[in-house]
Amino acid sequence: MTASSSTAAPAAGTPDPASTPAGVPVAAASDVAGVPVSEVLAMGSATLYEASGLGCDLDPAFRPAWAGARLVGRALPVQAAAGDNLPLHWALEEARPGDVLVVDAGGSPFGYWGEVLAVAALRRGVAGLVIDGGVRDTDRMRALEFPAFSTHVAIRGTGKRWPGTIGSPVVLRGRVVHRGDLVVADEDGIVVLPAASVSRVLEAARQRVAKEEAFMRRLREGELTLDLYGFRELGRPVVAEPDAPTTGDRPGDAPVTAGRPGNVPATGERTGEAP
Numbered sequence: 001m002t003a004s005s006s007t008a009a010p011a012a013g014t015p016d017p018a019s020t021p022a023g024v025p026v027a028a029a030s031d032v033a034g035v036p037v038s039e040v041l042a043m044g045s046a047t048l049y050e051a052s053g054l055g056c057d058l059d060p061a062f063r064p065a066w067a068g069a070r071l072v073g074r075a076l077p078v079q080a081a082a083g084d085n086l087p088l089h090w091a092l093e094e095a096r097p098g099d100v101l102v103v104d105a106g107g108s109p110f111g112y113w114g115e116v117l118a119v120a121a122l123r124r125g126v127a128g129l130v131i132d133g134g135v136r137d138t139d140r141m142r143a144l145e146f147p148a149f150s151t152h153v154a155i156r157g158t159g160k161r162w163p164g165t166i167g168s169p170v171v172l173r174g175r176v177v178h179r180g181d182l183v184v185a186d187e188d189g190i191v192v193l194p195a196a197s198v199s200r201v202l203e204a205a206r207q208r209v210a211k212e213e214a215f216m217r218r219l220r221e222g223e224l225t226l227d228l229y230g231f232r233e234l235g236r237p238v239v240a241e242p243d244a245p246t247t248g249d250r251p252g253d254a255p256v257t258a259g260r261p262g263n264v265p266a267t268g269e270r271t272g273e274a275p
């Protein structure tokens with residue numbers, strides 16, 4: 001890593017932080033590496049995940065630092081140590097417009113990132129932050145509209161001892177993230193799509209969106225999901241008559257229990273696309 005990124009001319013089509021008036025954040029890019037940001041945000045993380053057919057979702061422990069935060073960008077992986085945010089300062093020198101800092105801080109509950117770094121990141125066109133660790137100044141980041149996703153909100157301060165690594169793959173709770181992967185995050189979750197799969201996944205997501213729009217029209221006309229998705233053939237439940245007494249609704253009655261057939265997956269097991 002060199003300091004050349006702070007003095008070299010920006011690549012064609014990218015914002016130049018030096019040309020932006022003081023105090024004004026660099027505008028969000030309309031596309032990142034050919035990916036239409038507004039379209040991808042409208043699709044959302046859940047649609048992209050289902051369309052991908054990949055294990056590309058990050059752990060649900062990652063949550064937006066403020067309500068409504070969303071981001072799309074290229075991953076710039078950063079490795080930090082517990083309670084040390086020096087690598088994040090170095091990462092801003094390395095970052096290009098449209099990058100998302102994806103930081104493995106080991107899940108430590110320290111305030112690695114706050115208003116100061118958010119302002120600096122906006123000036124360089126950074127698209128957002130995903131960190132397995134803590135952030136603070138969440139109200140200020142909301143006001144700045146800087147999207148951050150973390151596993152903690154924490155005010156505990158950090159040291160400056162180890163410069164870390166920037167650009168090498170990191171592992172976030174079992175998911176490997178490479179530089180240049182596409183990161184999409186919203187209030188539903190976060191997906192990280194391998195760069196080589198982005199075009200295929202986007203096309204599959206467009207087809208899924210079109211199919212779901214057609215389904216929504218039919219649902220508004222009164223059809224049931226049982227018929228739209230062909231669920232009737234999976235089996236009919238035992239349904240009690242409305243006026244029939246229900247075992248277990250009075251003191252002393254045996255509780256109602258229902259065994260799960262051996263071939264029915266437990267809740268949370270993925271067996272295919274969810275509607």
